[in-house]
Amino acid sequence: MRTNESLANVTAIFKRELFGYFGSAVAYVFIVIFLLLLGFFTFYISNFFELGQADLRAFFQWHPWVFMFLIPAVAMRLWAEERRMGTIELILTFPVTVWEAILGKFLAAWIFVGTALALTFPMVITVSYLGNPDLGATLCAYIGSFLMAGAFLSVGSMTSAITRSQVVSFIVAIVICLFFILAGYPPVIRMLSGWAPVWLVNIVSNSSFLTHFLSIERGVLDLRDLFYYLSVIAFMLFVNGVIIQNRRT
Amino acid sequence: MIEVNHLSKHFGAKRAVNDISFAVEKGEILGFLGPNAAGKSTTMRMITGFIPPSSGTAIIGGSDILKDSLNARKKIGYLPENAPVYPDMTVRAYLDFCAQIRGFSGQARKNRIEETLEKCFLKEVTHQTINTLSKGFKQRVCFAQSILHDPEYLILDEPTDGLDPNQKHEVRLMIREMSAKKAIILSTHILDEMEAVCTRAVIIAKGRIVADETPAELKGRSELHGAVSLSVKGADTDSFVSDLSGLDTVRTVKIVDTADGIFWARIYPVTPGPQAVDSIMAALSDKRYETVSFFVEQGRLDEVFRSITTA
Known part of the structure; x- marks a missing residue:
């Protein structure tokens, strides 16, 4: 009984939030910038055409960096806006649990980012036209990218709950995301392995979005990577909930 | 509930x-x-x-x-x-x-x-x-x-x-x-x-x-509750005050304002209610005061509010 009700509540909040995204100009600006940036990095920085390889590595390797800047921008309104407008008082006095509200909002943002990601399909068409890429590996990389986007979003959703200022939420989210990326960034790992014990290096690099994304990107969808992203999301959303329970006004 | x-x-x-x-x-x-x-x-x-x-x-x-x-x-x-x-x-x-x-x-x-x-x-x-x-x-x-x-x-x-x-x-x-x-x-x-x-x-x-x-x-609770506000034409204020203060139902009489031969007065009864009002009306007609207006105050909420919340 309660399950149906929960589902209905999550759906209602999900729909409202998704319409909120597509009803505002910001959504389209986001999608355009996302596609332009990815295109620019892939073709001009990685020199996609000169590589002479029919795969999408040059394209996917930029995802973590583009996500780092753009996803906090998607997530920053989730709770900060509710606080600023005072509508948080309505949503928390509706017969809806905090978890239903968080999940509904998060899923809407995730689907929105997923849509932007799906709109990069011309890349796949280009590569297929030029050669014979491994489509299974490409699909795998897309799934990995989508999961990573979810992890970035959950960080953004959490920071958005801290403050009524979207700017603060944006900046804090970028800083946290940067840590999650840098922990697996090869130069950082190299520097760390100079003096730190191996187990510490492993813990640090395994806590990074980048490490797990790289392994999925190679075309191996390991359950451990899947589990990693889902547990990051679960943890961040849990913290998100705790923040909202304890700081309401 | x-x-x-x-x-x-x-x-x-x-x-x-x-x-x-x-x-x-x-x-x-x-x-x-x-x-x-x-x-x-x-x-x-x-x-x-x-x-x-x-x-x-x-x-x-x-x-x-x-x-x-x-x-x-x-x-x-x-x-x-x-x-x-x-x-x-x-x-x-x-x-x-x-x-x-x-x-x-x-x-x-x-x-x-x-x-x-x-x-x-x-x-x-x-x-x-x-x-x-x-x-x-x-x-x-x-x-x-x-x-x-x-x-x-x-x-x-x-x-x-x-x-x-x-x-x-x-x-x-x-x-x-x-x-x-x-x-x-x-x-x-x-x-x-x-x-x-x-x-x-x-x-x-x-x-x-x-x-x-x-x-x-x-x-x-208002100070004003049950008080009678009235205006009288062509009469002396001093004798009015002494006439009405003499009633045992009346606590005090205050002259609020005077202008052009009319004065406005407020009479505070000892206990608010119809009895007090009746005795005041009887006194007015006895002494043949020409009453222009006559009004029993309900009390003023703002006054009560202020006295309760600042006490």
Whole structure:
């Protein structure tokens, strides 16, 4: 009984939030910038055409960096806006649990980012036209990218709950995301392995979005990577909930 | 019934609400009054489950807002202060969202929305985006949200704030119409509003209840209650004062103003009531004073409010 009700509540909040995204100009600006940036990095920085390889590595390797800047921008309104407008008082006095509200909002943002990601399909068409890429590996990389986007979003959703200022939420989210990326960034790992014990290096690099994304990107969808992203999301959303329970006004 | 049991709230060292208890039955409209920052909004936020109390609880129709929060919240319609709404939605989409949250689906949902749009005079702006609406309309949209599911318990934080006199009148009519089957708590700092709408008034100051009685009883506390204000033509004020002070029903007589051979006086009886008024009228006709106007004061709420909340 309660399950149906929960589902209905999550759906209602999900729909409202998704319409909120597509009803505002910001959504389209986001999608355009996302596609332009990815295109620019892939073709001009990685020199996609000169590589002479029919795969999408040059394209996917930029995802973590583009996500780092753009996803906090998607997530920053989730709770900060509710606080600023005072509508948080309505949503928390509706017969809806905090978890239903968080999940509904998060899923809407995730689907929105997923849509932007799906709109990069011309890349796949280009590569297929030029050669014979491994489509299974490409699909795998897309799934990995989508999961990573979810992890970035959950960080953004959490920071958005801290403050009524979207700017603060944006900046804090970028800083946290940067840590999650840098922990697996090869130069950082190299520097760390100079003096730190191996187990510490492993813990640090395994806590990074980048490490797990790289392994999925190679075309191996390991359950451990899947589990990693889902547990990051679960943890961040849990913290998100705790923040909202304890700081309401 | 809404039972508020010993609610308290501290923010750090500051006590915003201090041991507040009262109960509201169906059919009652309870006016919640107090100066700004007296703790009105904080109390309402605790009753609706928005902020957790430091101690005490509220029981909404048998459901404890802390222990059985979801069921309690289902029974409540709440209009928060400043009437927050989602500005990027149309009125209809917003109410549709609220109806989904309240568990309506299919045709029932459509009917509820139509009914509410009609009741709150929102028909003409149904498809308008909320941020294009005037303050009065926004207020009504949020009000519509609170009555959409026809709740048994309504909690309204300054429901007429920012409305023009006509709109205020409409909202008050709506509230009174609904009151037969509901228990309503509304906060306000407009005393006339409390008098016009409420069956009972709870006044709080500095987080404590300082009065809990009917508007009439409150007025009875007024210095002015039962006093007779009158104006007399062509008579000497000194002899008037001495004539009327002589009555044993009269406490004091004050001359308020004089102009062009007319003077205005106020007579305070020992005990307010028809007997005192009768004896004053008899005295006036005995001495053949030419009375131009004669008025028995009801008492002034603002005076009572001030003396209670600043004591």
